[in-house]
Amino acid sequence: xxxxxxxxxxxxxxxxxxxxxxxxxxxxxxxxxxxxxxxxxxxxxxxxxxxxxxxxxxxxxxxxxxxxxxxxxxxxxxxxxxxxxxxxxxxxxxxxxxxxxxxxxxxxxxxxxxxxxxxxxxxxxxxxxxxxxxxxxxxxxxxxxxxxxxxxxxxxxxxxxxxxxxxxxxxxxxxxxxxxxxxxxxxxxxxxxxxxxxxxxxxxxxxxxxxxxxxxxxxxxxxxxxxxxxxxxxxxxxxxxxxxxxxxxxxxxxxxxxxxxxxxxxxxxxxxxxxxxxxxxxxxxxxxxxxxxxxxxxxxxxxxxxxxxxxxxxxxxxxxxxxxxxxxxxxxxxxxxxxxxxxxxxxxxxxxxxxxxxxxxxxxxxxxxxxxxxxxxxxxxxxxxxxxxxxxxxxxxxxxxxxxxxxxxxxxxxxxxxxxxxxxxxxxxxxxxxxxxxxxxxxxxxxxxxxxxxxxxxxxxxxx
Numbered sequence: 001x002x003x004x005x006x007x008x009x010x011x012x013x014x015x016x017x018x019x020x021x022x023x024x025x026x027x028x029x030x031x032x033x034x035x036x037x038x039x040x041x042x043x044x045x046x047x048x049x050x051x052x053x054x055x056x057x058x059x060x061x062x063x064x065x066x067x068x069x070x071x072x073x074x075x076x077x078x079x080x081x082x083x084x085x086x087x088x089x090x091x092x093x094x095x096x097x098x099x100x101x102x103x104x105x106x107x108x109x110x111x112x113x114x115x116x117x118x119x120x121x122x123x124x125x126x127x128x129x130x131x132x133x134x135x136x137x138x139x140x141x142x143x144x145x146x147x148x149x150x151x152x153x154x155x156x157x158x159x160x161x162x163x164x165x166x167x168x169x170x171x172x173x174x175x176x177x178x179x180x181x182x183x184x185x186x187x188x189x190x191x192x193x194x195x196x197x198x199x200x201x202x203x204x205x206x207x208x209x210x211x212x213x214x215x216x217x218x219x220x221x222x223x224x225x226x227x228x229x230x231x232x233x234x235x236x237x238x239x240x241x242x243x244x245x246x247x248x249x250x251x252x253x254x255x256x257x258x259x260x261x262x263x264x265x266x267x268x269x270x271x272x273x274x275x276x277x278x279x280x281x282x283x284x285x286x287x288x289x290x291x292x293x294x295x296x297x298x299x300x301x302x303x304x305x306x307x308x309x310x311x312x313x314x315x316x317x318x319x320x321x322x323x324x325x326x327x328x329x330x331x332x333x334x335x336x337x338x339x340x341x342x343x344x345x346x347x348x349x350x351x352x353x354x355x356x357x358x359x360x361x362x363x364x365x366x367x368x369x370x371x372x373x374x375x376x377x378x379x380x381x382x383x384x385x386x387x388x389x390x391x392x393x394x395x396x397x398x399x400x401x402x403x404x405x406x407x408x409x410x411x412x413x414x415x416x417x418x419x420x421x422x423x424x425x426x427x428x429x430x431x432x433x434x435x436x437x438x439x440x441x442x443x444x445x446x447x448x449x450x451x452x453x454x455x456x457x458x459x460x461x462x463x464x
Contacts, residue, residue, distance in 0.1 A: 009189075009193060009196070010186070010189045010190065010193055013185065013188075013189040013192075013193070014182060014185040014186045014189050015182075015185075016185075017181055017182070017184070017185030017188065017189070018178055018181050018182040018185055020181075021177055021178060021180075021181030021185075022174065022177070022178040022181070025173070025174045025177040025178065026174055029170035029171075029173065029174055032166075032170065033163065033166060033167060033170060036162075036163065036166055037159070037163055040158075040159040040162065040163065041129075041159060044129050044154060044156075044158060044159055045117055045129070045131070047154065048117065048129060048130075048131035048152055048153075048154060049131065051081075051131070051152045053133070053135075053150065054081060054093060054094075054150060058093070059083060059093070059135055059148070059150065062083050062091045062092065062093050063083055063085070063091055063147070063148055065091075066083075066085070066089060066091040067091065067092050068090060068091070068092060068098060069092055070092050070095055070096050070097055070098055080094070080095030080096070080097055080099060080122070080128065080152070080153040080154075081093045081094040081095055081150060081151070081152050081153075082094075082095065082098060082099055082150070082151055083135065083148050083149070083150050083151075084101055084105045084106065084108070084109045084132065084148060084149045084150070084151060085109060085148050086106070086109045086110045086147075086148065087106075088101050088105075088106045088109075089101075091148075093150070095153075097122035097123055097124055097126065098122065098123045099120055099121075099122055099123075099128070099130060099151055099153055100120060100121050100122070100123060102118060102120055102130070102132075104116040104118055104132065105130070105132045105149055105151055106149075108132045108133065108134055108149040109134070109135075109148050109149035111134060114133075114134070115131065115132060115133045115134070116131075116132050117129070117130065117131050117132075118130055118132075119156065120153065122153075126155060127155070127156040127157075127160075128153040128154060128155050128156055129153060129154050129155075129156055129159075130151050130152070130153045131151065131152050131153075132149050132150070132151040133149060133150060134148075134149050135147055135148040135149060135150050195216070195217070195224040195225075195227075195228060196224065198216050198217065198228075199216055199227065199228065199231060202214045202215075202216045202231070203231075206235065212235045212236075212238050212239035212242065213235075213239065214235065215232050215235070216228045216231060216232065218232060260299070262291065263292060263296070263299075266288045266289075266291055266292050267292065269288060270285075270288060270289075273285075319354050319355055319356065320354070320355075320356075320357065321352050321353075321354060321463055322352065322353050322354070322355055322356075322357045322360055323350070323351075323352055324351045324352065324353050324360070324385065324388075324390070324457060324459065325348040325349065325350050325351055325385055327357070327360055327361045327364055328346065328348050328364055328383065328385050328390060329346065329348065330361065331361060331364040331365045331367075331368050332344055332346045332368065332383055334365060334368070335365075335368040335369065335371075335372050335381065338369065338372055339372040339375065339381070341377045341378060342372060342375055342377070342378075342379055342380065342381055343379070343380040343381070344368075344372075344380075344381045344383065345380060345381070345382050345383065346383040346384075347383070347384050347385070347386075348383075348384070348385035348386075349385060349386050349387070349461070350461050350462070351385060351387070351388050351457075351459055351460070351461060352459050352460055352461070352462065352463050353388070353437060353439075353457045353458065353459035354437070354438075354458075354459065355433075355436070355437035355457070356433070356436070356437075359433045359436070360433060360437065360457075362429065362433065363429065363430045363433040363434060363455070364390065364455075366426040366427065366429055366430050367390075367392050367430055367453050367455065368381065368383065368392060369426060370392075370394075370426060370427065370453070371392050371393070371394035371396070371451070371453070372394075374394055374396030374397065374451070375394045375395055375396050375450075376395060376396070379394065379395040379396070380395055381393070381394050381395075387461075388456060388457055388458065388459055388460075389454060389455070389456045390454070390455040390456075390457075391452060391453065391454055391455075392452070392453040392455075393446050393450060393451070393452045393453075394446075394450045394451055395449060395450045396450050396451060397449075397450075398445050398446070398449055398450055398451050399443060399445070399451055401445075404443060404444070407427050407443050408427050408428055408430070408431040408441075409428065427443075430455070434455055434457065437457055437458075438457070438458050439455065439456050439457035439458060440455075440456050441453070441454065441455045441456070442454050
């Protein structure tokens with residue numbers, strides 16, 4: 001088995017085809033040989049059965065004299081005939097040889113069995129087919145007692161010679177068939193495995209060059225075509241994943257550049273002040289430190305958002321019963337702290353959903369943070385949770401209709417909001433968490449101005 005595994009798939013397929021054909025041809029050849037053998041033996045037995053009984057006078061004379069010396073009689077149409085006494089003594093009748101008496105022949109001579117056909121040999125070792133029948137003496141037309149048996153024999157070479165010739169012929173045919181099957185199997189293996197070779201070449205090319213744009217032919221509906229389509233779908237998914245990863249890295253680098261540049265500038269000014277001994281005015285120093293703290297918070301938030309978005313989509317999130325109304329209540333309290341001049345009005349009814357508690361709370365907080373950020377200082381943010389639908393309405397400038405399709409894209413920010421703090425990842429995280437919980441989220445213009453966010457999550461008003 002180890003040697004078979006070391007062979008190529010083409011070699012194994014060729015070998016299996018050759019072995020299968022060899023077994024099939026061998027079985028057919030063996031069956032043909034045995035069927036022919038049976039027919040030849042049947043023919044030989046019918047020939048023996050048609051042999052005429054020797055005349056009574058001739059039989060009586062042979063039994064009285066009972067000579068063991070073969071006598072050739074030209075009148076005998078068969079190869080060899082002899083008599084067998086009940087004591088097993090053979091008596092020559094016709095033929096060039098004497099038969100070796102079998103116990104079955106003696107049983108016929110004693111009247112124990114009617115007749116028997118068996119293989120036997122002559123005194124010189126020649127193999128023959130023997131038919132033994134009883135000899136009766138009595139009035140004409142009336143059977144008398146069994147007094148002996150007579151055996152007629154024909155040489156078995158009439159059967160064995162044709163069988164030997166047939167066996168040689170079948171062996172030759174089997175050998176030719178196996179060689180032909182191996183050649184045909186090799187051709188079939190090459191043709192059948194050509195798509196596999198193409199797939200192997202494509203995989204090796206991708207492994208060598210990391211070129212995910214390679215495609216293989218996938219015409220047809222057989223298994224290899226399905227394999228080709230699956231491979232093409234896999235490489236397309238990998239290419240899309242790589243493109244998203246590169247875009248994420250590029251966008252993250254772009255977003256990180258601004259706070260890092262500001263941090264470096266402020267820190268350089270502070271260090272230069274320390275090195276030169278020139279004290280900065282207290283107000284300016286305080287503003288610079290406050291700016292450094294704000295940039296550090298922005299970086300921390302951005303890194304956290306990036307880690308969340310970098311989480312594999314296929315990872316199974318933690319799922320448990322979550323009291324969404326309690327989550328909304330905690331998020332509202334945090335929103336009030338972040339917008340001290342705002343009025344955050346909340347009205348919730350019990351609703352329980354199945355999901356990740358931490359992720360759901362983060363999604364709700366992001367929705368409220370977005371509303372707080374765009375609301376005027378003395379504005380109102382209305383939060384409602386009813387029948388599993390959470391709505392957050394602000395009184396900000398609203399979102400133009402042409403920008404609504406982009407609000408949930410990573411790092412996308414409205415041109416009018418790019419001066420405000422944020423990374424453009426908050427709503428992307430909201431969309432991802434809601435999708436994992438089996439819900440949906442959308443933004444739309446609110447009546448009277450502002451923006452209305454709708455988040456719908458499946459669940460129920462009571463615990464399951």
